[in-house]
Amino acid sequence: MIHRSLTAVLAVGALALTACGGESGASTDQQSASSAPDAENVVARVNGEALTAVDLQSQIQAMSQRGQGVNRDQALQELIELELMSQKAEAEGLPEQPEIAATIERQRASLLAQHLIRSQLQDFEVSEEELRAAYEERTADTQGTEYKARHILLEEKEQAEEMIQQLDDGAEFAELAKNNSTGPTKSRGGDLGWFSAEQMVEPFMNEVKALEPGNYTTEPVETQYGWHVIQLDETREAQKPGFEQMKRELRNELVGKKIQDYVGSLRDDAEIEITDGGGEADSGSSN
Structure with a gap:
C-alpha cells in the first residue's frame, strides 16, 4: 500500500499546475520550454562559481511560493547569499554528516518525484464524466x-x-x-x-x-x-450539495487516486528488498 502522505504531496504538486488554466502536462511543458531562461546566461559569480539565469528564475519562483513579492534584484541578492552559505557549509564538511546527507538526498528525491508527476500530467487528467460519476456516488446517500x-x-x-x-x-x-x-x-x-x-x-x-x-x-x-x-x-x-461546489474536492481525490495507482505500478515493476528490522521510528508513524 502506498503511503498516503506521499500521494498527497505528489497530488498537490500536480494540481498546482492543473489549476493554472487547466492545461495538460504537454502544453505546460511546451510553454515552459518556450519561456525557459538561458542556462548559459551567467547572472553572477560567487568565488568563481557561476549563477545562471536558470538559478535566478528558480529563486524567483521559490520566493513567490513563499508569498514574497517577486523582485528580481532582491532574488539575485538572496541567491548570492544562499550560494555563499552553501560554499561555507561545503568547506566545513557539513554535507558529509550522515543526517545532513540523508536530508539532502530525501529533498532531492521529493523534488524529482513531484517533477516526474508534473511531466505526466495528462495521464492523470480527470474527465467531466469521471467527476459526475464520483459526485453521484458521493451524494447518493444524502438524506435526513x-x-x-x-x-x-x-x-x-x-x-x-x-x-x-x-x-x-x-x-x-x-x-x-x-x-x-x-x-x-x-x-x-x-x-x-x-x-x-x-x-x-x-x-x-x-x-x-x-x-x-x-x-x-x-x-x-x-x-x-x-x-x-x-x-x-x-x-x-438534507440538501444534496451542488456539483460545482464539490468539483474541486472531487478532482483532487481522483487525481490523487490516479497518482496512487501510478506509484503502485512502479512498485509492482520494481525489485524491493526491505532490510529494516521492523522497530519503531524515532518519531512519527510509518503507517
Whole structure:
C-alpha cells in the first residue's frame, strides 16, 4: 500500500499546475520550454562559481511560493547569499554528516518525484464524466433532516436562566445573543446556520430535536462549551450539495487516486528488498 502522505504531496504538486488554466502536462511543458531562461546566461559569480539565469528564475519562483513579492534584484541578492552559505557549509564538511546527507538526498528525491508527476500530467487528467460519476456516488446517500438554529452561549447557568426570563418577557433572541453570548456566533445574533445532527454535540442536539420551529429552550442546556439557550428557526430535508461546489474536492481525490495507482505500478515493476528490522521510528508513524 502506498503511503498516503506521499500521494498527497505528489497530488498537490500536480494540481498546482492543473489549476493554472487547466492545461495538460504537454502544453505546460511546451510553454515552459518556450519561456525557459538561458542556462548559459551567467547572472553572477560567487568565488568563481557561476549563477545562471536558470538559478535566478528558480529563486524567483521559490520566493513567490513563499508569498514574497517577486523582485528580481532582491532574488539575485538572496541567491548570492544562499550560494555563499552553501560554499561555507561545503568547506566545513557539513554535507558529509550522515543526517545532513540523508536530508539532502530525501529533498532531492521529493523534488524529482513531484517533477516526474508534473511531466505526466495528462495521464492523470480527470474527465467531466469521471467527476459526475464520483459526485453521484458521493451524494447518493444524502438524506435526513437539517436544522437552522441560534444559540446564546454563557459561562454560568444563572446567566442562561436570566436570558430565558428575558425571552419570556418578549426580548429578541438575536439581540440577546449579540449583547450577551460568549460564542463566535455572537456577531451574527447567535446564528449557527444549517447543520446536521452529526455536527453538534449530543446534549445540544437532543434539545434542538425536541423543539418546534420558532421555539426556544425553557431550561439552560449544558455542554462542554458552557451553558446554552437555543432557538430553532427552521428544519428541512438534507440538501444534496451542488456539483460545482464539490468539483474541486472531487478532482483532487481522483487525481490523487490516479497518482496512487501510478506509484503502485512502479512498485509492482520494481525489485524491493526491505532490510529494516521492523522497530519503531524515532518519531512519527510509518503507517
